[in-house]
Amino acid sequence: MSLHTHTRPSLDATMVAIAFAIAERSTCVRRKVGAVATDRFGRVLAIAHNGSPKGHPHCIDVPCLGAALAPGTGLDLCEAVHAEMNLLSFCPDIMRISTVYVTASPCITCIKSIANSSCSRIVFVEEYPHPQAQDFWLTIPERTWVQFVRPI
DSSP states (O other), X not given: OOSOOOOOOOHHHHHXXXXXXXXXXXXXXXXXXXXXXXXXXXXXXEEEEOBOOTTSOOTTTSOOTTTTXXXXXXXXXXXXXXXXXXXXXXXXXXXXXXXXXXXXXXXXXXXXXXXXXXXXXXXXXXXXXXXXXXXXHHTSTTOEEEEOOOXX
């Protein structure tokens, strides 16, 4: 009989929790998104959230032209840099990325950029309305797309 009664959260649960925590720093009024990149050992390489580019006013202060549009639409009017793009920009070595954890599945533009890294696994919670992103990702050999279900 084990003396330990504490259950340890899985690596996926831990990284998803970190992604949601960093998403709270988002300055986008449409959606708060957080992302975490890990290496093959599960070590964090970078974390990021979505928001206005450096030097631009935050959308929570001065709404951009895309602020009132539905998710997945008018991306060219939205000034926010997606969490995944920030993640790749902040990661010291994108060729060490094994898994990207993100609160919402990546859009098609982000998935093409992630495909240029060594990432082989995308783990997300909420489905973003860009099904073509998943289709594109899964055409690449040895890539996985995992929807993580958070415990209630």
